[in-house]
Each structure stands twice: as C-alpha cells, then as structure tokens.
Amino acid sequence: MEPTLRRYLGTLQSAGVRRIPRGRAAGTAAPPAAPVADRQLRERQTLAAAAARAPGLSAPPQPPTAEAGRAGAGSDGGSRTTDPAATLAAIAEAVRACTACPLCETRHHTVPGEGDPRAAIVFVGEGPGADEDRTGRPFVGKAGKLLDDIITKGMRRRREQVYICNVVKCRPPDNRVPTPTEVAACSGFLEAQLQALAPRAICALGATAAHHLLGNELPMGRLRGQVHAWRGIPVVATYHPAYLLRKPEAKRDAWADIQRLMALADAP
Numbered sequence: 001m002e003p004t005l006r007r008y009l010g011t012l013q014s015a016g017v018r019r020i021p022r023g024r025a026a027g028t029a030a031p032p033a034a035p036v037a038d039r040q041l042r043e044r045q046t047l048a049a050a051a052a053r054a055p056g057l058s059a060p061p062q063p064p065t066a067e068a069g070r071a072g073a074g075s076d077g078g079s080r081t082t083d084p085a086a087t088l089a090a091i092a093e094a095v096r097a098c099t100a101c102p103l104c105e106t107r108h109h110t111v112p113g114e115g116d117p118r119a120a121i122v123f124v125g126e127g128p129g130a131d132e133d134r135t136g137r138p139f140v141g142k143a144g145k146l147l148d149d150i151i152t153k154g155m156r157r158r159r160e161q162v163y164i165c166n167v168v169k170c171r172p173p174d175n176r177v178p179t180p181t182e183v184a185a186c187s188g189f190l191e192a193q194l195q196a197l198a199p200r201a202i203c204a205l206g207a208t209a210a211h212h213l214l215g216n217e218l219p220m221g222r223l224r225g226q227v228h229a230w231r232g233i234p235v236v237a238t239y240h241p242a243y244l245l246r247k248p249e250a251k252r253d254a255w256a257d258i259q260r261l262m263a264l265a266d267a268p
C-alpha cells in the first residue's frame with residue numbers, strides 16, 4: 001500500500017473509523033456512482049504512478065482512494081461514521097498536505113469544507129474562488145453571500161446547520177473550471193466527506209458538481225426538476241449561486257429546487 005495512504009488510513013482508524021467491506025448486501029441495488037468511482041480510482045493510481053516515476057520527485061501525498069473513502073462509512077453512503085467530526089477533521093488534515101494535482105502549486109489555502117458534521121443537507125459546489133482561497137473557507141465571496149441568503153432567508157436554517165464543500169479543494173487559477181484530471185485527483189476527498197456525513201440530501205450547486213456526483217454530462221436544464229441519487233442519498237441539482245448572480249431570473253427555478261431539497265431532508 002502507498003505509504004501516504006497507509007498514514008491516512010491510520011489517521012482514520014485512530015479517529016475511530018472502521019473499514020467497511022466494499023460489497024453490498026445481496027439483493028440491494030448497485031451504487032449508481034460506482035463505475036465513475038472505479039474509473040477515478042484508476043486515474044488516481046495512474047497519477048500516483050506517474051509522479052513516482054518522475055525524476056527527482058517522490059510520490060506526492062494522495063487523497064484517499066475510493067477504498068479509503070469507504071473506510072469512512074457504509075458502502076451505500078447512508079450510514080454515518082460514529083464520529084463524523086473526527087473523520088472530517090482527518091480528511092481536512094489530509095487535504096492540507098495534498099499535492100496530488102497541479103492546483104496545489106497556486107493555492108494559498110486549501111478549502112476542505114465546513115459545517116455541521118451531522119448536517120441533514122450537504123451543499124457541493126465546484127471549487128474555491130479567490131475569497132475562499134484567501135480565507136480557507138467555502139462560499140464566502142459574493143456567491144457565498146447569496147448561498148447564505150438561500151440558507152438563512154429561504155430555508156430558515158443557520159449556515160452552521162448544513163455542510164458546505166466543493167468538488168476540488170484548491171482554487172483553479174482565474175476561477176476556471178477544474179480539469180477532469182484535477183477532479184479525479186480530488187474526488188476521494190469528497191467521497192470520504194459524503195460518506196462520513198451521510199446526509200439526508202445533497203444539493204449539487206452547478207454543473208461541475210452535478211456531473212461529478214451523478215456521473216453524466218447532462219445540461220442543468222435536464223438535471224433540474226428531479227431527484228437523483230448518490231449511493232442511495234437523494235441529490236438535487238440546481239444552479240450555482242455565481243450563475244444566479246449573473247442570471248437573477250433563474251432564482252425562481254433555484255427556489256423550487258431548494259424547496260425540493262428541504263422536503264427530502266425533512267421527510268420522516
């Protein structure tokens with residue numbers, strides 16, 4: 001096993017996380033994201049192998065593989081770890097040390113995510129922007145202010161009651177969309193976070209998050225208005241707050257999505 005991964009697993013284990021077998025109980029449906037996760041696992045292994053072969057470079061610290069992510073919770077993503085706060089802290093520590101993709105070279109701070117470790121709702125965005133890179137916190141710029149308004153004024157919740165994170169944990173330069181290689185390199189962190197959190201519902205903010213979680217490339221217009229699933233956890237896709245700042249007329253649709261999200265989270 002790769003030494004950094006072994007250290008990461010040791011951190012999880014010392015946090016009380018037990019390893020969960022990869023398989024599911026007989027008769028249950030296969031997790032929808034598994035083929036994507038397996039492909040990403042192979043991509044990460046390829047990246048690690050390439051880094052190890054590079055002259056003068058040792059293999060960089062790697063984000064948790066899909067297998068390590070499954071060590072954080074049940075394989076259906078629906079059973080939370082006994083101590084999600086400790087697991088999330090261990091993941092954040094691994095993120096801070098991560099140099100698995102080129103985004104580590106231009107970041108000022110990593111942005112693992114923040115919120116209630118036992119949140120019913122997790123918001124997943126694309127990646128940190130300039131304000132997030134400066135502060136190390138997700139969604140704190142103008143788009144973050146709009147997300148705050150959606151949470152506090154629309155959902156009547158406090159920001160601290162939900163969990164907020166991104167697909168990639170380091171800022172892509174000039175706020176560009178992260179490349180497939182960067183997303184693949186970082187995906188184990190998000191996977192481990194979602195498995196530790198095991199929320200009632202996930203909200204994918206924008207196409208990058210939706211495509212990554214759902215394993216497709218459909219336009220947002222086709223992803224909205226229905227309930228998807230990530231490993232058995234309901235997923236609602238809606239517009240990224242940055243898009244809503246540019247297209248305020250889309251807020252009506254976004255509000256309908258948020259109402260659907262709340263209904264899922266509050267369902268008995």
Ligand code: SF4
Pocket residue numbers: 063095098099100101102103104110168169170182185186
């Ligand atoms: S974006 Fe993710 S994979 Fe890339 S360096 Fe940052 S934490 Fe590591």
